[in-house]
Amino acid sequence: MYKRKTIQESVRVPPEHLGENLEESVTEGLKAETEGNIDPEVGVVLAIEEVNSVEGGEIEPEDAGVHYDVEYSALVFEPELHEVVFGEVVDVTSFGAFIRIGPFDGLCHVSQVMDEYVNHDEENGMLVSEENQFTLEDGDVVTARIIAVSLGKEDTNKINLTMRQPGLGKEEWVEQYEEEQEAEDEEGEE
Missing domain, CATH: 2.40.50.140 (Nucleic acid-binding proteins)
Known part of the structure; x- marks a missing residue:
C-alpha cells in the first residue's frame, strides 16, 4: 500500500555539500541514501517529500561527512499481509x-x-x-x-x-x- 510516513533517522551529508543550505544538503543526502531502498520496517522509500527537522551535526572518525538526526516525510510502498x-x-x-x-x-x-x-x-x-x-x-x-x-x-x-x-x-x-x-x-x- 502506498503511504506517507514520518521517519526519523541519521543522514550523512557529504563534504562537498557542507557550507550550502543545510535543509537542501540534508534533502539531497536523504534522496541519495534512502530513495529506492527497502527497509523491512518501512517498505520501499519512493520519494522524500519534506524534511521536518534537522538536529545534531556529528563528525565520525575517518568520515569527512557530517551526520545529522532528521525527521522527514516520505512516500513509501509497504505491502501488507491480506491486502x-x-x-x-x-x-x-x-x-x-x-x-x-x-x-x-x-x-x-x-x-x-x-x-x-x-x-x-x-x-x-x-x-x-x-x-x-x-x-x-x-x-x-x-x-x-x-x-x-x-x-x-x-x-x-x-x-x-x-x-x-x-x-x-x-x-x-x-x-x-x-x-x-x-x-x-x-x-x-x-
Whole structure:
C-alpha cells in the first residue's frame, strides 16, 4: 500500500555539500541514501517529500561527512499481509506467475492461480486451466491478495500472492464466477 510516513533517522551529508543550505544538503543526502531502498520496517522509500527537522551535526572518525538526526516525510510502498492489490503479469513460468505490484514483483504460485488444475503452455508462454480454459499470460491485469511478505531478510524480498478467492484473478474470471453465482441463486429460488 502506498503511504506517507514520518521517519526519523541519521543522514550523512557529504563534504562537498557542507557550507550550502543545510535543509537542501540534508534533502539531497536523504534522496541519495534512502530513495529506492527497502527497509523491512518501512517498505520501499519512493520519494522524500519534506524534511521536518534537522538536529545534531556529528563528525565520525575517518568520515569527512557530517551526520545529522532528521525527521522527514516520505512516500513509501509497504505491502501488507491480506491486502488486495492490482498488478500486471510480467512473467509466466511452470511454477507460477510473477505479478508486478508497485515496485515489487510478487509470485502467484501455480497452486494459487485458480481453483482448477492449471497447465503451463510453454510454447505460448501462458498458464491454462483444464476445465474452463482460462488463460494467464504476460500483460494480463489481475487482482490478487498478498498472503506472505518477507522484506529485507538476508537480502531477499518475497511477496506471495493468491488469486483463488472469489473476486480475484483476471476480470473475465471474476465476471464468469459472478454469472455462475447468479444462476445458482436463481435456481435456488425456484
